[in-house]
Amino acid sequence: MTVTVNVSLTGRARLGAIRLADLWFPGSAVSPAMTALPEYAALLDVALAANAELTAAFLEIAERAADVAELTAQTLENWPADVVEGAYTVAMCAYYMSKAVRTAIGYPGQQRVPAARDIGNPALIEELLAPVLARGALYVATPALQ
Amino acid sequence: MSRNGAAHYTDADRDVLIIGAGPSGVTSARVLAESGFKVTVLEQGDWTNLADYPSTRPDRELLVAGPWNPNPNIRRAPSDYPVNDDESDVHTFMYNGVGGSSILFAAEWPRMIPSDFRVKTLDGIADDWPLTYEDLQPYYEMIDEMIGVSGRGGNTAYPPGEAPPQPPLPIGRIGEVAARGMNRLGYQWWPGTHAILSRAMGNRGGCARWATCSSGCPEGAKASFDVAMWPAAIAAGVELITGARARQVTVSDKGLATGATWIDRKGVERHSAAPIVIVCANGIGTPRLLQLSSSSRFPDGLGNSSGYVGRNLMMHPVATVFGAYEDELESWLGPFGQPIWSMQFAETNIDRGFRRGAKWTIAPVPGPVEILQRLASLPLAERSGAAGHRLVERFQGKCFEWSASVEDLPVFDNTVTLDPERTDSDGIPIPKLRYTMSEESRRALDWNIDRLVEVHEASGATFTHRVDYMPEMGWHLLGTARCGDDPETSVVDGYGRSHDVPNLYVFDGSVFVTSSSVNPTSTITAFALRAAEHLAENAANQRTPL
Numbered sequence: 001m002t003v004t005v006n007v008s009l010t011g012r013a014r015l016g017a018i019r020l021a022d023l024w025f026p027g028s029a030v031s032p033a034m035t036a037l038p039e040y041a042a043l044l045d046v047a048l049a050a051n052a053e054l055t056a057a058f059l060e061i062a063e064r065a066a067d068v069a070e071l072t073a074q075t076l077e078n079w080p081a082d083v084v085e086g087a088y089t090v091a092m093c094a095y096y097m098s099k100a101v102r103t104a105i106g107y108p109g110q111q112r113v114p115a116a117r118d119i120g121n122p123a124l125i126e127e128l129l130a131p132v133l134a135r136g137a138l139y140v141a142t143p144a145l146q
Numbered sequence: 147m148s149r150n151g152a153a154h155y156t157d158a159d160r161d162v163l164i165i166g167a168g169p170s171g172v173t174s175a176r177v178l179a180e181s182g183f184k185v186t187v188l189e190q191g192d193w194t195n196l197a198d199y200p201s202t203r204p205d206r207e208l209l210v211a212g213p214w215n216p217n218p219n220i221r222r223a224p225s226d227y228p229v230n231d232d233e234s235d236v237h238t239f240m241y242n243g244v245g246g247s248s249i250l251f252a253a254e255w256p257r258m259i260p261s262d263f264r265v266k267t268l269d270g271i272a273d274d275w276p277l278t279y280e281d282l283q284p285y286y287e288m289i290d291e292m293i294g295v296s297g298r299g300g301n302t303a304y305p306p307g308e309a310p311p312q313p314p315l316p317i318g319r320i321g322e323v324a325a326r327g328m329n330r331l332g333y334q335w336w337p338g339t340h341a342i343l344s345r346a347m348g349n350r351g352g353c354a355r356w357a358t359c360s361s362g363c364p365e366g367a368k369a370s371f372d373v374a375m376w377p378a379a380i381a382a383g384v385e386l387i388t389g390a391r392a393r394q395v396t397v398s399d400k401g402l403a404t405g406a407t408w409i410d411r412k413g414v415e416r417h418s419a420a421p422i423v424i425v426c427a428n429g430i431g432t433p434r435l436l437q438l439s440s441s442s443r444f445p446d447g448l449g450n451s452s453g454y455v456g457r458n459l460m461m462h463p464v465a466t467v468f469g470a471y472e473d474e475l476e477s478w479l480g481p482f483g484q485p486i487w488s489m490q491f492a493e494t495n496i497d498r499g500f501r502r503g504a505k506w507t508i509a510p511v512p513g514p515v516e517i518l519q520r521l522a523s524l525p526l527a528e529r530s531g532a533a534g535h536r537l538v539e540r541f542q543g544k545c546f547e548w549s550a551s552v553e554d555l556p557v558f559d560n561t562v563t564l565d566p567e568r569t570d571s572d573g574i575p576i577p578k579l580r581y582t583m584s585e586e587s588r589r590a591l592d593w594n595i596d597r598l599v600e601v602h603e604a605s606g607a608t609f610t611h612r613v614d615y616m617p618e619m620g621w622h623l624l625g626t627a628r629c630g631d632d633p634e635t636s637v638v639d640g641y642g643r644s645h646d647v648p649n650l651y652v653f654d655g656s657v658f659v660t661s662s663s664v665n666p667t668s669t670i671t672a673f674a675l676r677a678a679e680h681l682a683e684n685a686a687n688q689r690t691p692l
C-alpha cells in the first residue's frame with residue numbers, strides 16, 4: 001500500500017524549502033535549527049517520498065516561498081490554508097525524524113519496549129484500585145427477557 | 147483474485163458463502179467450518195504484510211496521513227470503495243482486506259454493559275435488543291479466549307465473570323497519573339482491557355508498547371483478525387478468495403438466497419453459489435450490498451420489507467481533551483488505546499441533560515508530530531517557529547489525552563443509500579451517507595468535555611486543550627440492518643437471520659439496535675459466534691433453494 005513518490009526539487013523549490021524551514025523550525029536554546037541539521041536534505045527527501053498529496057502541497061508552497069521578497073508568518077496567512085497546512089506537515093515530519101532533534105527534546109522515538117519486561121507494578125495498581133473496589137459495582141442490573 | 151488455503155469448494159459442495167473477511171466474517175467462518183460446514187469467504191481486499199505497516203518507520207505520520215489513512219476516501223487503495231460523505235457530519239473509517247478494519251483498530255476491547263441491551267425498558271428511548279448481556283456473556287468469554295485478550299478481571303462496571311485470560315498491559319505513568327485524578331474525584335476507572343497479548347502466544351509476540359496500534363501492530367500482538375483468527379479458520383478448512391468484490395446477493399424465484407455475484411481484480415464477473423449466505427461487510431458495506439441486491443421480487447433491497455436497511459446509522463462521536471503536566475510521563479509508550487478507562491458516566495442520569503452515557507479512555511501522545519497535530523486548531527503562527535519549539539519542548543513526554551466516546555442514539559434519517567451517480571472502480575454504485583449528529587449527542591459531548599478538563603486538573607495538568615477530531619472519527623459503523631423480534635421494525639432476528647429471506651444472514655455491526663458507548667468489536671464477534679453456533683445447530687431446519 002505504500003507507494004514511493006518520485007520527486008526532485010527544482011532550484012526554486014529548494015530555496016523555498018530552506019526559507020520555510022527557517023521560518024517554521026528556526027531552532028531554540030534546546031532544539032537545533034532545521035537547516036543546520038547535517039541530514040536536512042536527506043530527511044526532506046524521505047518526507048517528500050511518503051505522501052503524494054502532501055508532497056504536491058509542499059512543492060507548491062516552497063515555490064511560492066522562493067518568489068517573495070520576505071517570507072513571514074503573515075505572508076503565509078494569505079495563501080490557501082489547507083495547502084500551507086500540508087506543506088507544514090511535510091516539514092514538521094522531516095524535522096522530527098532527526099535523531100539530533102529527538103535527543104534534544106528527550107524523545108526516544110516509537111520503539112519496542114516489551115510489555116512483559118515492564119508489566120508495571122501490580123502492587124501499585126492494586127493500591128490505586130482500592131477505592132474503586134471499595135465503592136463496588138457500578139452497573140445497572142437488567143430484567144431478563146420475558 | 148487469489149485463493150488461500152488448501153480448501154477449494156465448488157458450487158455443488160459449498161455449504162455457506164460469507165461476504166467480508168473482517169472480524170465478524172472470519173469468526174463465523176471458523177465456527178461453521180469447525181462444525182463441519184464447507185465455507186467460502188469472499189473478500190474484496192488482500193492480505194496485508196506486517197512488514198509493510200508504517201508503524202516502525204520514521205515517516206509513519208506522513209504515511210498515515212495518506213496511503214495508510216483509515217479513511218478510504220483518502221487512502222484510495224485498489225481494495226477500497228469510495229464513500230460519499232458530503233452530507234455526513236462524520237467521515238467513515240474502515241480497512242478493506244483480510245482482517246478487515248481490525249488491521250487498523252486500537253484493540254480496545256470493552257464489552258457492552260447490561261443496560262445497553264435494554265434502553266427502552268430503562269430509559270424509554272430507542273429499542274431493546276432481542277438478546278441480553280447474559281445471552282452474550284459466554285460468547286464474550288469464548289472470543290476472549292480465541293484471540294487472547296489481556297486485562298484485569300473483576301471490573302466494577304460489569305456483572306461478575308468478566309475475567310480476561312491474559313494479564314493486563316502496563317498502565318504506564320500516564321495511567322498512574324490519570325488514575326490518581328480519578329480517585330481524587332471518586333470516579334470509577336479500570337486498567338485497560340485489550341485485544342492485545344501481554345504474553346506471546348503461538349507465533350504472535352507480546353505487546354512491545356510501540357503505541358502505533360492504529361497503523362498496524364509490528365509484533366502481531368494486537369488481535370487483528372488476519373493474525374488472530376484467520377490461521378485457525380484456514381486450518382479448519384475455510385476457503386478464502388481475496389480480490390473478490392461482491393456486487394449482488396442473488397435470489398431464486400422462491401425468494402431464497404442462492405449465492406453472490408462478484409467481480410475479480412481483472413474486472414471479470416463470477417458467481418459463487420451456496421445454500422446459505424452471510425453478509426459481514428460492516429455497517430456501510432452491508433446495507434450497500436443489500437440495496438445493490440434489489441430485484442423485481444425485492445424492489446427496495448434484499449431483506450428490506452421493514453424499510454430499515456440502511457437506516458439508523460450510528461457512529462461514536464468522541465470528545466477529547468489534551469492535558470500537559472510538569473512531570474515526565476513517558477507519554478510515547480503504548481498501548482495506544484485505553485491504558486486506563488472508565489465507565490463512571492456510562493449509565494443514564496437525566497440531570498446531565500441527555501440520555502445514556504459515555505465511555506472514557508486515556509491515550510498516549512506518541513511524539514512531537516502528534517503533539518503539534520493535537521494543537522492544530524491554534525493558528526499556524528502559534529505552533530510553528532519559536533512558538534512551535536516552545537510547545538514541543540514543554541509538552542514532549544509530559545502529556546496525554548482523555549476522550550469520551552458517547553452513545554450515539556439511533557436516528558431513522560441517518561442513512562446509507564446508494565449514490566445515484568458515483569461508482570467504484572468496478573462501476574458499482576458507492577454508498578452515500580446522510581448523517582447528522584443529534585443535538586443530544588452534541589450536549590453529551592459538551593458535558594463530557596467539561597468533566598474531562600476537570601479530571602485532567604485533578605491529576606495535576608497545567609495546560610488543557612480541546613482536540614476536535616471532527617469529522618474524522620467514524621471508526622464504529624453500526625445499526626444499518628438492525629436485529630429485533632418484530633419484522634416490521636427490524637431486518638434480522640436476534641441470531642442475525644433475515645426476516646424476509648430465511649437463508650440470508652447478517653453478522654456484523656449493522657445488527658446493532660443501539661450503539662452503547664463502548665467500542666463494538668467484542669460485541670460484534672460475540673454476536674457472530676452465538677449466531678454461527680445457532681445456525682450450525684439448526685441447519686437441519688434451514689430452508690434452502692437447493
Ligand SMILES: Cc1cc2nc3c(=O)[nH]c(=O)nc-3n(C[C@H](O)[C@H](O)[C@H](O)COP(=O)(O)OP(=O)(O)OC[C@H]3O[C@@H](n4cnc5c(N)ncnc54)[C@H](O)[C@@H]3O)c2cc1C
Pocket residue numbers: 165166167168169170171188189190191216239240241242243244245246247248249250251252253254255360390391392393426427428429431432435483621622623653654655665666667668670
Ligand atoms: C481506526 C480504527 C480504530 C478502531 N478501534 C477500535 C477499537 O479500539 N475497538 C473496537 O472494538 N473497534 C475498533 N474499531 C472498529 C473495528 O475495527 C470494527 O468494529 C471491526 O473491524 C468490525 O468488524 P467487521 O468484520 O464487522 O467489519 P470490517 O472489519 O469492516 O470488515 C468488513 C470486510 O468486508 C469486506 N467487504 C465489504 N464489502 C464487500 C464486498 N462487497 N465484497 C467483498 N468484501 C467486502 C471489506 O473489505 C472488509 O474487509 C476501529 C476501527 C478503525 C477503522
